[in-house]
Amino acid sequence: MSLTITPLPAFRDNYIWTLHDERYAVVVDPGDAAPVLAFLKARQLELVAILVTHHHHDHTDGIADLLAAIPVCVVYGPRHETIAGVSHPVSENEVIEIPALDLSLTVWDIPGHTRGHIAYLGADGVFCGDTLFGAGCGRLFEGSYAQLHHALNRLAALPAETRVYCTHEYTEANVRFALACEPDNPDIRRRQIATAALRAAGQPSLPSTIALENASNPFLRCAVPAVIQHAEAHAGHILSDELAVFTALRQWRNNF
Known part of the structure; x- marks a missing residue:
């Protein structure tokens, strides 16, 4: 049976990515159990695993209620x-096997947002949290x-067709910042139009692809x-290397 990946909206702008076929499911970063339990019930699916990328509450608060309902879940x-x-702590280069979905996932350590943040690579995509x-x-x-x-450079080096499953619907705001960083980039302009159309239709702007991020994401274009x-103009001084450019961009974005 083929694998489907469905985003379950949670809170104001979170997505709980759900990998499933017609019988079994895995969820990523369930900050809220309610949409997961409703989806499982509606599709008559059995939850076999939960994947967590980092400790922030909007990614973890649903775990207890899911385990109360499905105690055998890993x-x-x-x-x-x-x-x-x-129940199963994992880190760099460990491989997770989920036989029910014939799914294999490789773990990467990608600290920065939090000290121990990880990503899961598999199903032709990367589940990269925040x-x-x-x-x-x-x-x-x-x-x-x-x-x-x-961490971002590692992700940027993945194959171009790799789908990017992040956990927040921030693309519209991020594209506005990207245009401030690179106003003459036609890929950003096209992405702004496409994202606006998706959101107006009530559709997620995600997943994206590594190719799209490399073409339009300023943090991958240092x-x-x-x-x-534009980073130097905003910072008011020369930036000596790519890390300095990245640092200036991130600080600029904090107050954009």
Whole structure:
């Protein structure tokens, strides 16, 4: 049976990505159990695993209620963070096998947003939590600019067709910032139009692809002259390398 990946909206702008066939399901970052339980009931699916990328409450608060309803469910989460309910801590290059869905996922450590943030690679995509967003990236809460920049560069090097399953619907706002960084980039202009049409139709702007992010996400374009020029103009001084450009962009975005 083929695998389907469905975004379940939660809170104001979260998505709980649900990987499923006609019998079984896996969910990623269930901050709220209610939409997951409703989806499982409506589709008559059995939840076999939960995947967690980091410890923030809007990614983890639904775990307890899901385990209360489905106690045999396995919960994977970052080895370097403490998260209630995680039964299988995982870290860099570990491989998770989910036989019910014939699914194999590889774990990457991608710290920056939080100290122990991880991603799951598989199903022709990457489930990257709050590290890489549509046309943007996560804020720094615990890690360093260097860590987040390195994590984003790793993700940017994935195959172009890799689908990007991040967990917030931030693309419209991020595209506006991207245009401030690189106003003459036609890929950003096209993305703005496409995103607006999707959102107006009540559709998610996600998943994106690594190709689209590399073409339109300023945080992956720190070596592009126009991005450097606008980052330096905003910072008010010369930026000596790509990390300095990334740092200036992230600080600019914080108050954009």
